[in-house]
Amino acid sequence: MTNHDEKPLILxxxxxxxxxxxxxxxxxxxxxxxxxxxxxxxxxxxxxxKHPDMILLDIMMPDMDGIEVCQHLKKQERTTKIPVIFxxxxxxxxxxxxxxxxxxxxxxxxPFVAEEVLARINVHIELKKALEKLEKMSxxxxxxxxxxxxxxxxxxxxxxxxxxxxxxxxxxxxxDVDNLKKINDTYNHAEGDKLINSVVNSLKGVLSASDYLCxxxxxxxxxxxxxxxxxxxxxxxxxxxxxxxxxxxxxIPIDFSFGLSEYHxxxxxxxxxxxxxxxxxxxxxxxxxxxxx
Numbered sequence: 164m165t166n167h168d169e170k171p172l173i174l175x176x177x178x179x180x181x182x183x184x185x186x187x188x189x190x191x192x193x194x195x196x197x198x199x200x201x202x203x204x205x206x207x208x209x210x211x212x213k214h215p216d217m218i219l220l221d222i223m224m225p226d227m228d229g230i231e232v233c234q235h236l237k238k239q240e241r242t243t244k245i246p247v248i249f250x251x252x253x254x255x256x257x258x259x260x261x262x263x264x265x266x267x268x269x270x271x272x273x274p275f276v277a278e279e280v281l282a283r284i285n286v287h288i289e290l291k292k293a294l295e296k297l298e299k300m301s302x303x304x305x306x307x308x309x310x311x312x313x314x315x316x317x318x319x320x321x322x323x324x325x326x327x328x329x330x331x332x333x334x335x336x337x338x339d340v341d342n343l344k345k346i347n348d349t350y351n352h353a354e355g356d357k358l359i360n361s362v363v364n365s366l367k368g369v370l371s372a373s374d375y376l377c378x379x380x381x382x383x384x385x386x387x388x389x390x391x392x393x394x395x396x397x398x399x400x401x402x403x404x405x406x407x408x409x410x411x412x413x414x415i416p417i418d419f420s421f422g423l424s425e426y427h428x429x430x431x432x433x434x435x436x437x438x439x440x441x442x443x444x445x446x447x448x449x450x451x452x453x454x455x456x
Contacts, residue, residue, distance in 0.1 A: 171216035171288050172196045176206040176232065177250060178224045182273070186219060186250075189277045195284070203227030207235055210242050217288060219271065221250040222262065230265045237266040246287045304378040306356060307363045315377035315385045319434035322389060323426060330428045333389045334396045337441035338362075338421040339449060340382040346412050358412050362419055369403050385438065393425045420449040 173195050175186050180201075187197040198215065200206040202224055209215075218236070222229040229249055236242040249262045249270040262270055269283050302314035310318070322333055340362050347355040359382065366376055366386070375387040388396045400421050407417045422444025424437045432440075 170194050170196050172198060172213065173217045173219060173284070174198045174200060174206065174209060174215040175219045176200045176203065176224075176229070177219075177221040178202055179221070182221070182250070182275075185275060186280070189275070189280055190284075193281055203229070203232035203235075206232055210236065210245070214241070215245060216291060217284065218245055218247045219250055219284075220247050220267075222258070223252070230261055233262075233265040233267060244291075246291055248283060248287065307360060307378055309363055309367075309384075310375060310377040312377065312379045315375075315379060315387075315438075316434050318375050318377075318387060319437065322387060323432075323434065326426055326428050327431075332392075332428070333387065333426050334391055334393050335424045335426070335437045335441045336386040336388065336396055336400055336421055337379075337424075337438060337445045338384045338386065338400070338419050339445055340384075341418040341420060341449070341452070342412075342415050343382040346415055349415070350413055354412050358417060361410070361412075361417055362407065365403055365407055369399060385441075393423055396423055420445050420452065422446070422448060 173190055175183055175190075175197055176199075177183050177186070178201055183199045183201070187199065190197040198209065198213070200209050204227060206218070206220070210218075220229040220232060224232075233247050233249075236245060236247065243266075246268045247266060249267045250273065251258065251262070251270055252273040259270060268287055271280055271283060302310055302317075304311045319335070325331070326333055340359060343355050343358060346358050363376070363378075363384075366384075370376060370386065371390070373389050374391075375389075377385045377387075379385050386396075386400075391399070404419055404421070407419070410417045422441045424440035424444070426432060426437055
């Protein structure tokens with residue numbers, strides 16, 4: 164669930180209109196947002212347009228049963244983490260095991276008992292929220308709130324796979340904030356943190372929704388540009404650097420050095436190779452600055 168202030172959206176999938184109405188009423192009464200699909204095909208179409216927080220899925224349906232629908236959901240990256248609670252009138256252990264094997268997290272038996280329905284839903288909604296929070300913490304840099312080093316490698320690997328399939332290109336920018344140690348030593352670490360966040364906030368202001376900004380550690384950042392050409396990425400970041408350089412922390416101008424690398428599907432480079440290439444370009448820029456009088 165992307166917006167935690169919004170009530171959870173729960174998709175109910177059942178070919179029985181009475182069941183849809185009963186479960187919908189139970190959910191509405193407790194503040195949930197129910198949506199309905201009367202067969203498996205409509206359910207799979209729904210999840211391509213909207214992202215429910217949970218799916219209540221009837222096992223026994225014509226054409227495509229609940230087990231098959233769940234298997235489809237679990238194969239897709241977009242839907243694999245949506246918790247599925249099966250709706251069933253079947254009490255055989257073998258059927259319940261099939262449901263769990265397909266990827267279900269729980270089941271609700273017919274006839275419905277409102278208190279049991281809500282208890283099971285509440286438990287898995289809260290568990291989903293907790294897992295999302297942990298996942299976000301695992302890929303987020305604590306100081307800046309941008310993605311961390313771990314995520315950088317994950318998204319680069321995914322972007323490489325996508326570029327291979329589409330025979331496309333993308334650009335990686337490796338950026339090093341200048342003078343962090345000098346500012347820490349001259350003033351204090353709070354001012355150093357201010358420098359880092361000033362650069363990050365400025366970057367956020369020019370990056371598009373399709374770009375990824377990751378802190379690799381200390382004063383180093385990686386930016387993935389899936390849609391820009393190399394020169395376009397260079398112009399964007401250089402313009403920001405020039406603008407930022409007009410500002411200071413104490414008496415020290417804000418500045419950074421950066422280098423770029425570009426992935427071509429025919430070259431088959433790894434995430435490490437792309438990072439090293441951009442880092443090497445960045446290092447040359449940084450050294451040329453130090454050699455200036």
